[in-house]
Amino acid sequence: MSIVIVNKISELREIIKKEKSAGKKIGLVPTMGCLHNGHKSLMLKAVQNADFTVISVFVNPIQFCPGEDYDKYPRTLDSDKKIAESAAVDVIFAPSVNEMYPGLEKFSDLTMVVPPYELTDIMCGKSRVGHFDGVETVVSKLFNIVQPDIACFGMKDIQQLFLIKKMVKDLNFPVEIIECPLVREESGLALSSRNKYLSEKEKEYALSISKTLFLIGEAVKNGIIDTKKLLDIALTNLNKNVELEYLEFVNKDTFEKIDEINHTAICAMAARVGDVRLIDNIIIEV
Numbered sequence: 448m449s450i451v452i453v454n455k456i457s458e459l460r461e462i463i464k465k466e467k468s469a470g471k472k473i474g475l476v477p478t479m480g481c482l483h484n485g486h487k488s489l490m491l492k493a494v495q496n497a498d499f500t501v502i503s504v505f506v507n508p509i510q511f512c513p514g515e516d517y518d519k520y521p522r523t524l525d526s527d528k529k530i531a532e533s534a535a536v537d538v539i540f541a542p543s544v545n546e547m548y549p550g551l552e553k554f555s556d557l558t559m560v561v562p563p564y565e566l567t568d569i570m571c572g573k574s575r576v577g578h579f580d581g582v583e584t585v586v587s588k589l590f591n592i593v594q595p596d597i598a599c600f601g602m603k604d605i606q607q608l609f610l611i612k613k614m615v616k617d618l619n620f621p622v623e624i625i626e627c628p629l630v631r632e633e634s635g636l637a638l639s640s641r642n643k644y645l646s647e648k649e650k651e652y653a654l655s656i657s658k659t660l661f662l663i664g665e666a667v668k669n670g671i672i673d674t675k676k677l678l679d680i681a682l683t684n685l686n687k688n689v690e691l692e693y694l695e696f697v698n699k700d701t702f703e704k705i706d707e708i709n710h711t712a713i714c715a716m717a718a719r720v721g722d723v724r725l726i727d728n729i730i731i732e733v
């Protein structure tokens with residue numbers, strides 16, 4: 448059966464109701480579109496774990512901070528449709544802003560889901576103030592609209608994944624979160640919709656991000672566990688055209704910052720290459 452594109456919440460609810468009453472397990476992959484193979488791996492995982500899979504394609508205005516790329520964020524529904532079809536997804540839910548946030552004049556009028564401050568005053572949340580409030584709010588709405596049994600999220604957005612798992616637990620959403628590994632190009636560059644913005648030269652510079660993370664992984668294997676020393680290694684190796692926003696080490700289970708790697712940890716980086724902000728991370732098992 449070919450894929451169906453649905454724009455209205457009421458129409459989607461009807462479809463889901465029918466599938467649920469036929470005993471189908473519903474899978475959801477929330478996306479902002481501009482789909483690539485990283486998203487495809489999430490869709491394939493959802494299709495494998497559910498009987499009926501919905502992906503949402505919605506560039507969510509409330510998770511963009513002032514001055515960010517909301518207006519210029521790539522909108523590519525035609526090619527998204529092809530990729531979703533190739534993963535055997537059943538429905539693309541592509542609502543308008545007005546459908547998701549009807550009549551809203553300013554986003555401060557909206558009831559929001561807000562994650563704990565200590566978990567957002569680090570990594571991406573520190574520079575993107577309010578970003579995760581927007582993410583958790585839209586993901587909550589999507590969970591309420593689709594009522595999925597499972598939902599797939601990628602480990603590239605590792606802070607987002609942690610916060611969504613916590614939100615699901617704290618707010619008792621009846622959904623199982625499936626975490627999917629980060630997907631890289633052969634070169635090592637983490638797949639991202641924002642890679643589209645990079646020139647060939649910038650792409651070369653951007654490779655230094657994953658290379659530096661891998662170097663840190665190797666250094667830990669060689670016994671360097673002091674995160675200050677690991678940061679020094681990163682700073683001396685990162686290409687000079689890559690402007691570091693943060694390099695942070697956190698405990699994988701609690702997201703607390705750590706001084707030494709003596710428990711499974713996440714080493715995460717955000718950096719700018721030209722105007723493009725990129726994120727990447729590695730899990731360091733000990």
Ligand code: PAF
Nearest residue numbers: 477478479507582585604
């Ligand atoms: O990861 C993303 O693309 C977005 O943050 C998400 C989860 C689709 C919410 O808009």
